[in-house]
Amino acid sequence: MKADGKKMKIAVGAVALTMLITALALAAYRSVNTPERSLERYFDAVSGRDYDKMYLLISDDSKKTISREDFITRNKNIYEGIEARDLKLEIMSVEKIDSNQRQAYYNLRMETVAGALGNPGNVRLRKDSFFGEYRLVWNSAVILPGLSETAKVSVTTTAADRGSILDKDGNMLAGPGAAPSVGFVPGKINADTRAADLAAAAGLLGITTEEIEDALSASWVTAETYVPVKTLPEIDAGLEAALLQIPGVMIGEAEVRSYPYGEKAAHLTGYIGAITAEELEALKNEGDYRETSIVGKGGLEKVFDRQLRGKDGGTITVSDTSSDGIKTSRVLCESSPVRGFDVQTTIDTGLQTALYDQLAGDKSAAAAVNPKTGAVLALVSTPSYNPNTFILGMSDAERDSLNRNPDNPLLNRFEKAYAPGELIQPVTLGAGVKTSEAYAEQLKKLGFGESLPFDFSMEASKISESGTVDSDLAAAGSGTTGMAASPLHLALIYSALVNGGNMVEPYIKYDANPMVKYWKKDVISQEKAAEISESLLQEAKSPKGRALAVKTGTAVQKNSVDTALCVLFYADQTEESPLLVAAVAEGTGERGGAGYLEEKIRAVF
Missing domain, CATH: 3.10.450.100 (NTF2-like; domain 1)
Known part of the structure; x- marks a missing residue:
């Protein structure tokens, strides 16, 4: 009997446990x-x-x-x-x-x-x-x-006006402008001479007759509609007269993004264009970018794209037709476009154009800074291109010509790093460096191996291909053993000579009351900075009568091209308008090398 009672208790317990487990499982299931x-x-x-x-x-x-x-x-x-x-x-x-x-x-x-x-x-x-x-x-x-x-959803967008890029004085480097627009009024085309007339217009405009026919066959075109076929950077009297001789041709104006300084500031400003699939993928988590977006394609347009581009407006509309045929439409959501912000820079367009004019015949680059504040005053790369042609529409022939040009005008040379040659000696060997180990440490103090704290993506400077300095200090001191630095980096290094041994931090966005920041402090002693600066002082003064300090050099780059280099700066930096320019020019040996480059840069002082 006791055994039966014990079995009964076990059975009841098992049932109770099963019920408990089931209840817990059910509760867990219901909670999910x-x-x-x-x-x-x-x-x-x-x-x-x-x-x-x-x-x-x-x-x-x-x-x-x-x-x-x-x-x-x-x-x-x-x-x-x-x-x-x-x-x-x-x-x-x-x-x-x-x-x-x-x-x-x-x-x-x-x-x-x-x-x-x-x-x-x-x-x-x-x-x-x-x-x-x-x-x-x-x-x-x-x-x-x-x-x-049955409802349909439609979306319309209104592009936001892009902000302007300004120099330090408020002059426009990039912004709204107008350009000659050439087109046809279909109803005024002579039917008897149509083929010949379109061919003549295409030849004058550098486009194909197929492009003109495509424009004229658009669904919205009527006999009295003006149909634009080509926007030009400019139009001279001869071309205008020739075009207007063709029946149906009309010349008007189109609103465009304009770059008033053209090739003189092309690599600095960059230009804008339609976003690519790769760019859209890279920017997908960074805000209001879509397949139809227009974005900066280099230079300041790319650096400050987020501020410049503003926010497009849009309207979402729902349309429907009821069972009795009544059409309805309602706006579900809409927003107005918001203009982008203007961006004022530290660029001095007078200095920018003067440097370009001096260097235009060479493969060269230059960076100009205020060595006391770090304000970047000019960034020049030659040869160059006209950014307005990218905005207005470039023919395949024009694009091929640019891409195939052996001088590579699309290459931004001021972003590249060059072997500095003798330019590195005053702040290394001249600063008292005696051993290869100390030499490497000094270069690191000068920022070699680091990215510049700057908005543009300059090619990183390097000590050597291996990142070390071998025992041949004389060879290392020549600045050609795999060493490389961008013109802007060289300018910052030399800023230490007028800042008591401190390298100023560069900036390009204008600040009316800038707070001076140093990127690298105490790279050389204050006494040594004054001594080196004094040793570079020239007897010949600048065209403005101010004392100039100069250092020149030459170097063979890794592509075996001889390059002239120079740094010039006002020795009297306490006066108004402090200025320091670092420049490089490729293949100038037959024209005088470093001396030739020095005279070119001296002219802008």
């Missing part, structure tokens, strides 16, 4: 399988643009009304068309309908091409069995508020 969690999972999939997962999370009844392909197409077209991002779901309440159905009320906020959109909505969630998961009873209103199954 909630309508709230299902709704969150769905909109997480929306946020991640995982349309396949979204389809899995809708009810079986919903799948009978829309195929997977149609579901994905509709959701993808709308969400990506309005550029939905940064979704934030707030579930307001969930009401019970029956044992397997709930009604969820929520607010969904998202950023779109037209600004912030609040999407208050509600949706039914259903589970098909007791242990089934809640899934959405889906319709198009889940995508956007009040959206019917």
